Amino acid sequence: MSDKQPGFDTLQIHAGARPDPATGARQVPIYQSTAFVFRDADHAAALFNLQELGYIYSRLTNPTVSALQERMATLEGGAGAVCCSSGHAAQIMALFPLMGPGLNIVTSNRLYGGTVTQFSQTIKRFGWSAKFVDTEDLAAVEAAIDDNTRAIFCESIANPGGYITDIDALAAIADRNGIPLIVDNTTATPYLCRPIEHGATLVVHSLTKYLTGNGTVTGGCIIDSGKFNWSNGKFPSFSEPEPAYHGLKFHETFGHLAFTFHSIAIGLRDLGMTMNPQAAHYTLMGIETLSLRMERHCANAVKVAKWLEQDPRVAYVTYAGLPSSPYHDRVARICPKGASALFTFSLKAGYEACVKLIDSVNLFSHVANLGDTRSLIIHSASTTHRQLTEAQQIAAGAAPDVVRLSIGLEDPEDIIADLDQALAKATA
Missing domain, CATH: 3.40.640.10 (Type I PLP-dependent aspartate aminotransferase-like (Major domain))
Structure with missing residues (x-):
């Protein structure tokens, strides 16, 4: 032994x-x-x-x-x-x-x-x-x-x-x-x-x-x-x-x-x-499959966040796994195996576009949860952070022009394709 x-x-x-x-x-x-x-x-x-x-x-x-x-x-x-x-x-x-x-x-x-x-x-x-x-x-x-x-x-x-x-x-x-x-x-x-x-x-x-x-x-x-x-x-x-x-x-x-x-x-x-x-x-x-799932969650999140960061309809992405993030240098020290799969992105078109985006996704589930095998989406300012003042929402990272994603275990190309078609409808 x-x-x-x-x-x-x-x-x-x-x-x-x-x-x-x-x-x-x-x-x-x-x-x-x-x-x-x-x-x-x-x-x-x-x-x-x-x-x-x-x-x-x-x-x-x-x-x-x-x-x-x-x-x-x-x-x-x-x-x-x-x-x-x-x-x-x-x-x-x-x-x-x-x-x-x-x-x-x-x-x-x-x-x-x-x-x-x-x-x-x-x-x-x-x-x-x-x-x-x-x-x-x-x-x-x-x-x-x-x-x-x-x-x-x-x-x-x-x-x-x-x-x-x-x-x-x-x-x-x-x-x-x-x-x-x-x-x-x-x-x-x-x-x-x-x-x-x-x-x-x-x-x-x-x-x-x-x-x-x-x-x-x-x-x-x-x-x-x-x-x-x-x-x-x-x-x-x-x-x-x-x-x-x-x-x-x-x-x-x-x-x-x-x-x-x-x-x-x-x-x-x-x-x-x-x-x-x-x-x-x-x-x-x-928990028996936690490590396997978290590896895939993180890998998918990196791919989706990179795609969003390059999209002209997006103002910014907050994912710490991106080199552009001010928190990127902490990943290796605090979270050496990855920055998880939860982050937000801001739409240049503002609040109404965020709401329309939520209503236009197909693969994503619009739920008040995170960490599921499925990709999840929510507009925090109108739901989970609705009770807060706008100043509190902004401080918490849930401004009115921000959408939160919890990236799941699906094929990353399918996740991106769903976001792409929803963005097209939201910003048309």
Whole structure:
């Protein structure tokens, strides 16, 4: 048996998956069960006291979901992971143990529109707040941090523009200020980018996108690096006695897995943002082909982006995989295997032409999703970013004259042909 660490392609198939001990089933079974039988009263008490690992109730833990959590932690290089019902649920669960009334986060202004709304509006109901800054301006990021700041948040590859974030630089700022860096790695996936290796504390995902890859289920995940000192005086949820567990201190008791255990024992218990086992099963199957799909996604995106950049009807293309992109020099350092397949382009003819383009495609699907095997298209300003002001739309990379593409796995010539005929109709 070799001591060599298995490669990514091996881990995406085998991590977290073992033959079922009862039946020998090779694929991870769907444990469609609400609850699990205790051996005896002492076993039940030990599980509820967090003195023993095991399964109690599927809102907290489930064998199918646990397999997915182990796979995600392995692929991201983390200590542990917690899966939940959606990417948005993952973001709230990541913040939940860090925050309290009057506390804030500093976040990139280049985010998915739903995240901008969640951070600018919804979290106010918890008494939390967010400061939106251009994370390219590191001095502005540093200046935005105050005594009440509890995290920095960014996307590794920003949706919708495909901008690549300098994770190392933000991690250095977070370290200096004793706060975690949370990175949404949905657009990149761990195949293209591993934020923990660049200093991220927590990584969040919408598993709905590239990781599942087929547009069938929703899911989210938080991966814990296991490297942060939660006992630095800013995070009482981890360092102070927890009344619900007879004064247990999560960081003192669980060490590098403090965040993971807290997110299950408190987060899932009380917020109930549970992933169902069938969704976990579909996601596990999707991840088995992640590297193959991402290679094709990236190769197709390069071809389509180059074609669009040369088209006289197009004002600009934001794909970081193009040498003309200001973020191109970060590809080799942050995303060495490719710049993913999500980007935008601007039409010289403006808003109305964008809308007509959307209505004229045939191969592309007009949906509010990304990371599917199919090529997807959307006009962000009138849909996913509609709730934002025009200034916010522009800052997020979703200006009124911009269309977002998620390039799929079809023949690239067919993708280009569909865009060409739709552009002809939109600009006639």
